[in-house]
Amino acid sequence: DGGITQSPKYLFRKEGQNVTLSCEQNLNHDAMYWYRQDPGQGLRLIYYSQIVNDFQKGDIAEGYSVSREKKESFPLTVTSAQKNPTAFYLCASGISTYNEQFFGPGTRLTVL
């Protein structure tokens, strides 16, 4: 089955620890994205990548880092510098950055 997978579904971490969220797609999409969603709020763009080995900061990149070494994979690291990391993190992909995006099931991160 083609699609986007994110793991884990739920993640708990202690304050001050870095954590990496996984995102994999087998749709052969060039573009990939990371968003964050807080309760009752809309999606905010963290980072996006138009193509392998390239990525750009979104609107709220501070405290996050990404890599795009493979077309299929776009992992997001939430660093200890992120002040309010508890949120619902959504990964998406698309044929290009001008096309519709398809989302993975998301990871709920709770920092204790």
Add this chain to the structure above:
Amino acid sequence: RKEVEQDPGPFNVPEGATVAFNCTYSNSASQSFFWYRQDCRKEPKLLMSVYSSGNEDGRFTAQLNRASQYISLLIRDSKLSDSATYLCVVNNNAGGTSYGKLTFGQGTILTVHP
């Protein structure tokens, strides 16, 4: 002014009703438009793209008015399963680069009751 603005609702309608959502966008150079739906605690899912001529998919009709910079979504014969948050999404050129960037509205909450 927000880049993409929606009435947050909530819209509370009976089964069988017709309901319409509007969305305005600020960038006149916006190039593509979409409606997504998001169920509680789930990921957004593409409902339909919005084309200049307007388009229909079953009970759903999307319209685009470029002159007034608004997008609409009409749902006819509402079902209980239509209860969700509806997100208006606009694609803009990102800061003058060749990259596009989707901007999501805050969403409109719809509840369809028996």
